[in-house]
Amino acid sequence: DAGITQSPRYKITETGRQVTLMCHQTWSHSYMFWYRQDLGHGLRLIYYSAAADITDKGEVPDGYVVSRSKTENFPLTLESATRSQTSVYFCASRGLRTNTEAFFGQGTRLTVV
Amino acid sequence: AQKVTQAQTEISVVEKEDVTLDCVYETRDTTYYLFWYKQPPSGELVFLIRRNSFDEQNEISGRYSWNFQKSTSSFNFTITASQVVDSAVYFCALSEAAPNTGNQFYFGTGTSLTVIP
Numbered sequence: 001d002a003g004i005t006q007s008p009r010y011k012i013t014e015t016g017r018q019v020t021l022m023c024h025q026t027w028s029h030s031y032m033f034w035y036r037q038d039l040g041h042g043l044r045l046i047y048y049s050a051a052a053d054i055t056d057k058g059e060v061p062d063g064y065v066v067s068r069s070k071t072e073n074f075p076l077t078l079e080s081a082t083r084s085q086t087s088v089y090f091c092a093s094r095g096l097r098t099n100t101e102a103f104f105g106q107g108t109r110l111t112v113v
Numbered sequence: 114a115q116k117v118t119q120a121q122t123e124i125s126v127v128e129k130e131d132v133t134l135d136c137v138y139e140t141r142d143t144t145y146y147l148f149w150y151k152q153p154p155s156g157e158l159v160f161l162i163r164r165n166s167f168d169e170q171n172e173i174s175g176r177y178s179w180n181f182q183k184s185t186s187s188f189n190f191t192i193t194a195s196q197v198v199d200s201a202v203y204f205c206a207l208s209e210a211a212p213n214t215g216n217q218f219y220f221g222t223g224t225s226l227t228v229i230p
Contacts, residue, residue, distance in 0.1 A: 058217065
């Protein structure tokens with residue numbers, strides 16, 4: 001299917017565990033992003049990637065790791081999950097041109113207990 | 114520094130009323146882009162409109178209209194004759210053309226709109 005997909009849609013994990021959220025896009029967009037959505041904060045950028053093997057920190061990167069070995073995949077890993085990382089996570093992709101919209105995945109609701 | 118401000122956290126209107134969602138932005142770029150996204154209760158983010166900094170024409174699309182004013186750094190969104198299906202969280206976002214911005218979006222904190230039948 002064309003588009004951008006995230007998996008899993010829902011995840012419950014325990015404090016201290018490592019968890020990876022997956023993101024896959026089929027458009028060959030150069031840019032990919034991970035945002036977290038929390039009440040009162042809107043969407044905050046965690047990490048972004050301009051191309052395969054090029055990643056950079058966003059506003060709230062602490063506790064997260066990303067990689068991008070292939071253009072279409074951009075996984076987000078919580079190395080040691082904390083309760084403050086309970087959130088809804090959105091992956092997005094965008095083409096090279098800055099005047100284009102970003103396309104978002106369906107979101108992953110992560111609960112850390 | 115926050116670049117997009119949506120001062121209205123929650124708005125409730127009765128069906129068929131008009132409602133305006135405010136968005137104020139801040140940027141030093143002369144070239145930038147503004148967006149509105151809708152997030153219905155199902156949770157996905159739906160793109161509504163894009164406007165570039167060179168185009169201050171207002172836009173109307175059905176019951177939706179957008180008022181972009183560079184003089185006040187605002188990009189407001191009006192829904193005319195609101196309907197229950199308009200109930201959602203609406204996000205305003207800014208993207209700058211500068212090469213060191215990573216092509217990222219800066220989002221406001223969102224306005225939650227409830228349309229009461």
